[in-house]
Amino acid sequence: MGEFELIRRYFAAAACARMSGEADGVALGIGDDCALLGVAPGEQLAVSTDTLVAGVHFPEQGDPGLLGQRALAVSTSDLAGMGAAPVGFTLALTIPSVDPDWLAAFAHGLDAMAASCGMRLLGGDTTRGPLSMTLTVFGRLPSGQALLRSGARPGDLLCVGGALGDAAGALPIVLGERDGHTPEAAELLSRYWSPQPQLGLGQALRGRATAALDISDGLLADCAHIAAASSVSLIIEQSRVPLSSALLAVAGAEGGLQCALAGGDDYVLAFTLPADAAPGLREEGWPIHVIGHVARGEGVHLLDTAGRAVAPHRRGYNHFQG
Numbered sequence: 627m628g629e630f631e632l633i634r635r636y637f638a639a640a641a642c643a644r645m646s647g648e649a650d651g652v653a654l655g656i657g658d659d660c661a662l663l664g665v666a667p668g669e670q671l672a673v674s675t676d677t678l679v680a681g682v683h684f685p686e687q688g689d690p691g692l693l694g695q696r697a698l699a700v701s702t703s704d705l706a707g708m709g710a711a712p713v714g715f716t717l718a719l720t721i722p723s724v725d726p727d728w729l730a731a732f733a734h735g736l737d738a739m740a741a742s743c744g745m746r747l748l749g750g751d752t753t754r755g756p757l758s759m760t761l762t763v764f765g766r767l768p769s770g771q772a773l774l775r776s777g778a779r780p781g782d783l784l785c786v787g788g789a790l791g792d793a794a795g796a797l798p799i800v801l802g803e804r805d806g807h808t809p810e811a812a813e814l815l816s817r818y819w820s821p822q823p824q825l826g827l828g829q830a831l832r833g834r835a836t837a838a839l840d841i842s843d844g845l846l847a848d849c850a851h852i853a854a855a856s857s858v859s860l861i862i863e864q865s866r867v868p869l870s871s872a873l874l875a876v877a878g879a880e881g882g883l884q885c886a887l888a889g890g891d892d893y894v895l896a897f898t899l900p901a902d903a904a905p906g907l908r909e910e911g912w913p914i915h916v917i918g919h920v921a922r923g924e925g926v927h928l929l930d931t932a933g934r935a936v937a938p939h940r941r942g943y944n945h946f947q948g
Contacts, residue, residue: 632724632752637717640733642740642747651713651766652746661748663713663764671713672765672772674704680757685800690728692819694735699821700842701761702743703893706828707840709773710765714746718760720753743823773831773838778856778898782836784918785904787824787895789870790845792817794889795877804876813872821893827912831897834907838897844888846938849896849926856898859923865931866917887928887938 637656651671654662665671678697680686698715705712717736721729740747745763796814798804806815824840831838837856841848845867853860864883873882886892898920899907908914918929928936 632729633750637733637747637750640737640740640747642737642745651764652748655714656747656749658749661714661716663748665766668769669766670769670772672705672708672710672767673762674701674708675760675762676701676704677758677760686757688800689819690732691735694732694737695739695820696735696818697759697761698736698739698743698745699823700891700893701763702739702745702825703821703823703840703842705763705765706823706825707773707838707895708765708767709771709828709832709835709838710767711829712743712745712825713764713766714748715740715761715763716748717750718753719750720755720758722755722757739820743825767829767832771832773828773835773897775837775839775852775855777835778837778852778858778860778920779900780858780920780922781901782898782920783901783904783916784849784860784862784920785897785899786841786845786868786915786917787827787897788913788915789868789873789886790841790892790894791873791877791882791884791886791889792870793821793891793893794844794885795873795882797889797891799876808876810872810875813870814876818891821891823893824895827895830907830910830912831895831899834903835897835899838895841892841894841896842890844890845892845896846887846926846928847890852896852898853924853926856920857924859921860898860918860926861921862918862926862928863931864928864936866915868915868917 651664653664792814796818799806799811837852839848849860867886869882904914928938930936
């Protein structure tokens with residue numbers, strides 16, 4: 627099977643590539659040399675690119691259907707972190723060989739997540755080589771309303787959009803180092819393989835949050851980006867960090883907390899809010915978990931239940947550090 631037949635059979639024919647209409651900003655999708663996107667007056671285009679590599683971001687022998695879901699979800703989460711509404715994505719897929727069963731499963735998982743997120747496949751590329759994929763996602767939002775990392779102010783609340791650490795708690799199960807045949811393990815595995823980008827929350831935070839991002843490398847590491855960009859200090863009370871019952875059952879209280887603080891792969895939003903903005907968001911039904919506050923100074927500081935500073939074991943994932 628050649629490259630173009632592969633694209634036609636597994637990707638151009640997928641539901642996420644055959645969506646029609648310009649209401650979402652797509653004037654022309656897959657099939658030509660370029661896709662054409664329209665930006666309405668008063669709007670901006672949000673663009674983000676992620677590369678996922680076998681053996682680094684996912685196991686070499688991972689389930690292709692789950693991999694398709696995960697690949698698009700983690701990329702789309704960047705749009706949520708900016709408060710953007712989803713438009714579409716491109717996929718550059720590198721595979722070692724043409725395996726029809728693998729491709730069919732991968733395309734099915736990709737299509738399922740695209741439907742869940744309202745994302746349209748706009749085009750891409752396929753090539754032969756070690757398994758990896760690069761996705762570029764596109765979103766739109768009103769001009770000047772993007773959620774940035776640079777607006778946090780002393781006195782703001784520091785919040786997250788849900789329980790943290792589940793994906794990190796699942797990693798030993800994914801790698802076959804821990805039993806995965808329990809309901810709690812299944813729940814953690816779902817969070818690892820099928821994270822749900824918080825697109826609605828991100829859009830609800832427009833004009834309310836002073837800073838935001840999605841948590842991909844761990845709470846402490848990613849909050850450090852807000853602290854640095856905003857020239858402030860973020861104070862985290864470890865007793866207020868939300869942990870799921872499944873994570874506590876699998877990893878225990880201390881292990882679960884370490885997963886939440888530095889494990890990464892959560893794809894939950896972290897954001898800062900003026901104190902008077904939180905009640906309205908809660909009344910609208912959005913998950914608002916206050917875990918600390920913004921103060922003068924620099925860096926991220928972790929406090930125990932007595933308010934004493936705690937030195938974390940590690941702060942998060944970094945590709946170029948051991």
